[in-house]
Amino acid sequence: MADEPNGIGFTDDELAHQRGQEAESFMKFIQDGEQYFLKLMSQLETEMINSILGLRPMDKELFTVYKAQLEGLYTPLQRVGADIEIGKQAFNRINGIEDENKGIL
Numbered sequence: 001m002a003d004e005p006n007g008i009g010f011t012d013d014e015l016a017h018q019r020g021q022e023a024e025s026f027m028k029f030i031q032d033g034e035q036y037f038l039k040l041m042s043q044l045e046t047e048m049i050n051s052i053l054g055l056r057p058m059d060k061e062l063f064t065v066y067k068a069q070l071e072g073l074y075t076p077l078q079r080v081g082a083d084i085e086i087g088k089q090a091f092n093r094i095n096g097i098e099d100e101n102k103g104i105l
Contacts, residue, residue, distance in 0.1 A: 013090040020087010023080045045073055 010018075030037040048070040055063050092099060 011094075013094050016090035017087050017094060020084050020090065023083035023087065027080055027084065041073065041077070045070065048073065 048066055052063060052066045052070070055066070089099070091097075
C-alpha cells in the first residue's frame with residue numbers, strides 16, 4: 001500500500017487501520033454480547049449439515065449447492081479477521097514498527 005494521500009485526505013494505511021479498528025469493534029460486539037450472531041451461524045451450519053445428511057444418493061446437484069453454501073457460511077467472518085490483521089499491519093507501518101515475525105522466506 002502506498003503511504004500517500006489518496007484524494008480524500010487519508011493514506012491507504014490510515015484507511016486500512018481504520019477499517020481494521022471497525023472490524024475489531026464488530027468482532028468484539030458479536031463475541032462479547034449475547035452472541036446471537038454466532039449462535040445463528042452455528043444453527044445455520046447445523047441445518048446445512050442436516051440437509052446434506054438427509055440427501056439421497058441421486059441428489060448430487062443438491063449436494064453441490066448445500067456444500068457450497070456450507071463452505072461459504074463463515075466467509076464474512078473470515079473477511080473480518082483478515083481486515084483486522086491488515087489493519088494491524090497498517091498500524092505498524094504507520095508507526096514504523098517492524099514485524100518481528102518477518103523472515104527471509
